[in-house]
Amino acid sequence: MKPIPTRTVERLFRYGQLLHAKKEAGAEAVFSRELAQAVDVSPEQVRRDLMNFHLKGTPQQGYPVEQLLRKLYEHLETQAATKIALLGVGNLGKAILSYFLRRRPNLSIVAAFDTDPEKAGRVYAGSQVYHISQLEKIAARENITVGVITVPAASAQQSADLLVKAGIRAILNFAPTQLQLPREIYLENIDITLSIEKAAYFSRKSGTDRRHGK
Amino acid sequence: MKPIPTRTVERLFRYGQLLHAKKEAGAEAVFSRELAQAVDVSPEQVRRDLMNFHLKGTPQQGYPVEQLLRKLYEHLETQAATKIALLGVGNLGKAILSYFLRRRPNLSIVAAFDTDPEKAGRVYAGSQVYHISQLEKIAARENITVGVITVPAASAQQSADLLVKAGIRAILNFAPTQLQLPREIYLENIDITLSIEKAAYFSRKSGTDRRHGK
Numbered sequence: 325m326k327p328i329p330t331r332t333v334e335r336l337f338r339y340g341q342l343l344h345a346k347k348e349a350g351a352e353a354v355f356s357r358e359l360a361q362a363v364d365v366s367p368e369q370v371r372r373d374l375m376n377f378h379l380k381g382t383p384q385q386g387y388p389v390e391q392l393l394r395k396l397y398e399h400l401e402t403q404a405a406t407k408i409a410l411l412g413v414g415n416l417g418k419a420i421l422s423y424f425l426r427r428r429p430n431l432s433i434v435a436a437f438d439t440d441p442e443k444a445g446r447v448y449a450g451s452q453v454y455h456i457s458q459l460e461k462i463a464a465r466e467n468i469t470v471g472v473i474t475v476p477a478a479s480a481q482q483s484a485d486l487l488v489k490a491g492i493r494a495i496l497n498f499a500p501t502q503l504q505l506p507r508e509i510y511l512e513n514i515d516i517t518l519s520i521e522k523a524a525y526f527s528r529k530s531g532t533d534r535r536h537g538k
Numbered sequence: 539m540k541p542i543p544t545r546t547v548e549r550l551f552r553y554g555q556l557l558h559a560k561k562e563a564g565a566e567a568v569f570s571r572e573l574a575q576a577v578d579v580s581p582e583q584v585r586r587d588l589m590n591f592h593l594k595g596t597p598q599q600g601y602p603v604e605q606l607l608r609k610l611y612e613h614l615e616t617q618a619a620t621k622i623a624l625l626g627v628g629n630l631g632k633a634i635l636s637y638f639l640r641r642r643p644n645l646s647i648v649a650a651f652d653t654d655p656e657k658a659g660r661v662y663a664g665s666q667v668y669h670i671s672q673l674e675k676i677a678a679r680e681n682i683t684v685g686v687i688t689v690p691a692a693s694a695q696q697s698a699d700l701l702v703k704a705g706i707r708a709i710l711n712f713a714p715t716q717l718q719l720p721r722e723i724y725l726e727n728i729d730i731t732l733s734i735e736k737a738a739y740f741s742r743k744s745g746t747d748r749r750h751g752k
Binding site for chain 1: 574
């Protein structure tokens, strides 16, 4: 399959989100208009995207959920597992460890790291916790390529630098701060406090169409 | 102050994010180029945004952090507290309760709700937990206007409908599913699993500029 453009990939992930929910709910078919609504594009765009996978839906029966999910993830995931490290085993870090455990078959948080020596040696939700000084060694041994940062803002840049030095190529950052990273490192930020602040702000604006965010 | 456009408001929140980090780090001044870099706009745009607040920085000394933070939040927050409800007191819900406790002076999660009768009556991280059947009553009594959804995907739409019925006007949704809401309700989605999947996907793409996400 030829390379798929980035924006299309982002839509594919969101189709996957709906498909997982459909599968969980026991549905066997999904229609292009449902996928279109979920992702806020036209049904025609959905059908063009799904032609990449040589799957045709029918107007009456839609697309088969299981088959589509499988083909989608054949492209979105590799056959090999992706190993993830989490830095910062506080409340949020522990919640992410629990939340993500066994959620996706080829993705797992194989190691967690903290500066607190009391936490090293423990296991939280299936992840062994190590002292941060072990990051490079463990990342190399386990072939870890993704990092999740759940440390306080003041420690986040240092955590990111350590991850990059350890060979990590993509970072999901929960700390409420902007990170400076080499251009080739993928970075996504989730700022929970900022999202709550925005919700509070827009809850006060009256009017007919205040739909914002994502 | 005349109304500030939505896109400007979103930048203002992100300036606030940097300013909070600066304040935490003990810095007294911030420069427009730092704010520009944090938000990925030009320093000129930053200065135009901050003219809304009748604050001028100087090239040598920058803007005063405390004063700017105060003026920014005079606009971004009301003087009155915003009350928030959280639905779904599982691992993620509990982590959000802990994480957000006392983080912003005028924002607090005053009540949490769950379908599990065992959880009702307990207190987690400063929030009283109630049975979901109490939502409308408590929301009215406490004047709750913002809802956070941390229930499983299959229960999310129902939770959102209950929040809207209870008078909530803005929702932050962590469940991995698209919600259907009236147009005037503010909605923001945070899908942690999707973000991890995207990081894993882009960690495998080689090349010089794979910077994506936010």
